[in-house]
Amino acid sequence: MIKFPLSLGEERSTVWPKPFSLACVLAAFVSPLLAQHEYTESEIEAGKAQYAINCVRCHGPDGDNITNADIGHGKFRRANTDAELITLMREGIPGTRMVAFPNINEPNAQTIVAYLRSMASTAAAAAALPPGDATRGKTIFEGKGACRTCHRVGDQGSRAGPDLSQIGSQRRVVELHRSILDPDAEIVPANRFVRVVTKDGSTLTGKLLNQDSFTVQILDIKDEKLKSFPKSNLREYTFVNNSPMPSYKDKLSTQELSDLLSYLASLKGQAN
Structure with missing residues (x-):
């Protein structure tokens, strides 16, 4: 018999059927915890590299290349917990295009899970934005956002920060979204x-x-x-541990943020 507290000073006794073991009880609590594991930025960055090597060819950079398996938005057909995802990656799914990857050890597989969880959370935030307008976004970039104070597009702007002339072909929209709102979340080594x-x-x-x-x-x-x-x-x-770029979380409206993202996504090396 195991007693579970209901509230302070109150408990309930539960008698489990004989087939239940302590391991079963622990598993009931451990599985949800695995699914909610919080990963560090270094784990997410390592997972991004592993994803590019092992996964992007079939699933695509945004994880949405396979029908009914939009892993970039957290839509998994045969796994829910982190542990299940790790097993699926290493053992594959017989009879499907998902082959086994025994060469991916468990720690590396876990970093891929970290990246997938991060992709899903940032994708959800970006998807909630209203449709953006690149023309208005350029006006924000050059005006209210004062982005040219540090960044350069084409032959205009500063060289203090990263050149953004081709940022639309280098970074995903969800990554740009996170960089604008939380610049410290991911600092590319070349930009430190x-x-x-x-x-x-x-x-x-x-x-x-x-x-x-x-x-x-x-x-x-x-x-x-x-x-x-x-x-x-x-x-x-x-x-320097922190990015010199300020957060625009409270400086731009939702529409302005969407417009700015549309403009940045349009920058792929052409004249602007």
């Missing part, structure tokens, strides 16, 4: 900023361009000029 402090106390923050055994080269975000520092002359040299 560094902070250097020289031995005389001078401090400078900029975009890391290159480094070797003896020097560090960064792009100064203040004057957009290349600065090179001998490491022997530095007192401190560290990566």
Whole structure:
């Protein structure tokens, strides 16, 4: 007999049938927890790389290439929990196009699950937006959003931040959506900023361009000029954990956000 608390100071006794074991009881609680596991950004990023290697050929970049199996939006036909998804990936589904991937070990399979869960959550948020207009989005980009203060499109704008001239072909809309609202959620290594402090106390923050055994080269975000520092002359040299980009969560309306996303998605290298 197992007693379950109903509320503070109150409990209920439950007699389980003999075939039930403690393992069955634990499984009833563990399965929902697995499905609700929260993953770190590093796990999601690792899963994104694994997804590109193992999954994108059939499922596509947005996970919606296979009918009735829109895994990019969390629609799984034969699995619900994270554990079931891991098993499905490694063992496959006989008689279907889903072949077994025994070469994917369990930790790597779990990172793919982390990425799929992240895809589904961001896709749901982006799907809730109203239809966007790229022309209005360009106006927001150049005006209210002040995006050209840091970013460049074509030959217009700043080089302090990433060049967005081809961002529409490089990033999915759901990823752009997350970057605008939560810039710290995912910082691409190539876009990380560094902070250097020289031995005389001078401090400078900029975009890391290159480094070797003896020097560090960064792009100064203040004057957009290349600065090179001998490491022997530095007192401190560290990566900046947070993105220099501000969040637009409370700065743009839902319609403005949708318009801006439409504009960014349209940027695929053509003249703007």
